[in-house]
Amino acid sequence: MIQDLVKGSDLAGKYNMDGPYLAAVDIGGTKITVSIANISGILVKVYRAVQLEGDNLAVPGQVDYLIEHACRQLGIGKDDIYALGVSTCGPFGIRDGELVLVAPNLCGGLAKEREIIPNDWTEIPLQRELSRIYKKIHIENDGISAVTAERMFGAGRGEDNVVYITWSTGIGSGAYVDGRPIKGKNGNAPHIGHIYLVDNGPGCGCGNFGDMEALSSGVAIARDYKTRVTAVDMTSRDVTAMDIMAGDMAAKDVAPVDVTAEGLTVGSITAEAVFNLFRKGDPKAESVITNAARYFARGLVSINAILDTRVFIIGGSVFMNNRHILLPMVKEEFCKSFPALSKDVEFRPCALDSYLGDLAALSLVMPDDWVRQWQEKRPWEYAPEPIVLDNNLKL
Ligand SMILES: [Zn+2]
Numbered sequence: 001m002i003q004d005l006v007k008g009s010d011l012a013g014k015y016n017m018d019g020p021y022l023a024a025v026d027i028g029g030t031k032i033t034v035s036i037a038n039i040s041g042i043l044v045k046v047y048r049a050v051q052l053e054g055d056n057l058a059v060p061g062q063v064d065y066l067i068e069h070a071c072r073q074l075g076i077g078k079d080d081i082y083a084l085g086v087s088t089c090g091p092f093g094i095r096d097g098e099l100v101l102v103a104p105n106l107c108g109g110l111a112k113e114r115e116i117i118p119n120d121w122t123e124i125p126l127q128r129e130l131s132r133i134y135k136k137i138h139i140e141n142d143g144i145s146a147v148t149a150e151r152m153f154g155a156g157r158g159e160d161n162v163v164y165i166t167w168s169t170g171i172g173s174g175a176y177v178d179g180r181p182i183k184g185k186n187g188n189a190p191h192i193g194h195i196y197l198v199d200n201g202p203g204c205g206c207g208n209f210g211d212m213e214a215l216s217s218g219v220a221i222a223r224d225y226k227t228r229v230t231a232v233d234m235t236s237r238d239v240t241a242m243d244i245m246a247g248d249m250a251a252k253d254v255a256p257v258d259v260t261a262e263g264l265t266v267g268s269i270t271a272e273a274v275f276n277l278f279r280k281g282d283p284k285a286e287s288v289i290t291n292a293a294r295y296f297a298r299g300l301v302s303i304n305a306i307l308d309t310r311v312f313i314i315g316g317s318v319f320m321n322n323r324h325i326l327l328p329m330v331k332e333e334f335c336k337s338f339p340a341l342s343k344d345v346e347f348r349p350c351a352l353d354s355y356l357g358d359l360a361a362l363s364l365v366m367p368d369d370w371v372r373q374w375q376e377k378r379p380w381e382y383a384p385e386p387i388v389l390d391n392n393l394k395l
Contacts, residue, residue, distance in 0.1 A: 024361035041379030143174030168316035297333035315350025
């Protein structure tokens with residue numbers, strides 16, 4: 001999946017006042033973002049909601065369209081793009097030696113609830129389609145590209161053994177071991193969110209039951225709070241973590257009820273609302289969040305037993321918005337584990353945060369001499385406001 005990782009020497013003598021240009025592509029479950037940069041910084045950024053209708057070439061088609069649109073904004077052609085870094089949701093598969101996306105949040109043919117994704121795709125031939133148009137591309141899953149960017153520009157500078165984890169609606173990760181990114185046979189290592197943690201646990205979007213994402217993601221926090229409130233309402237007794245999991249089915253049969261003085265209903269609860277309830281002293285919110293943090297920490301213990309890392313960098317909205325609550329809980333649980341493995345591990349918040357999408361994709365193709373200049377001047381902090389393209393615009 002790696003094509004011609006760009007080295008500084010490739011570009012020697014090619015600089016002019018404006019170029020060369022690199023394109024950064026960030027493909028998520030809800031939107032696709034394209035930025036174009038030269039050595040002085042990010043010059044333009046465009047995004048639009050990802051369109052999941054049509055055939056399985058629709059996503060690469062949207063990427064190409066957004067690059068073309070961004071180039072037009074700069075008055076350059078697609079031929080002026082020297083290299084393309086693509087950071088995308090996964091997982092990946094390999095078809096005829098080329099990388100394909102087998103992502104359940106894009107491919108309706110893989111999702112269990114097909115009606116929520118209006119297509120029957122089982123894979124997206126991203127590498128084949130983009131390499132027909134662009135000569136130099138480097139595609140990685142967003143966990144690997146995030147850890148690469150954090151190691152280049154953020155909280156992982158100078159670290160050879162570092163794991164990045166995003167704690168958000170889902171849980172993703174990427175890792176460097178001994179100074180090298182770990183990839184695996186299809187470029188999916190390490191998919192930490194899908195480590196099994198308990199028997200008879202709640203279901204994950206991947207099809208597992210009781211894995212880390214099912215127990216500690218933002219979706220899990222909201223679900224567990226809903227279930228717990230409903231379970232308490234039904235039984236008038238306190239509930240255990242196993243009751244919460246077992247109660248998931250029962251909760252579906254119960255109509256939403258008001259649970260707070262603000263009129264918040266069970267049906268409308270988000271993870272962020274549960275954290276707000278925690279801050280107000282709600283014991284059920286405290287219990288749900290404590291459980292989620294404990295399971296998250298146990299996932300880190302498992303990955304650390306395999307990778308023997310030095311630094312965990314944690315990002316994602318669930319963590320970044322609530323890190324003063326979560327970090328002490330995670331550290332406490334983590335430090336209960338085998339001391340020989342856990343004692344020298346550090347925890348750091350993601351440093352790039354809102355800039356991570358751009359920098360993750362750019363870091364995959366950025367020449368060495370750019371890296372030095374960007375480390376010094378931090379030009380991503382002065383990137384222009386993104387242009388949002390109309391969802392109804394036909395390609
Ligand atoms: Zn899973």
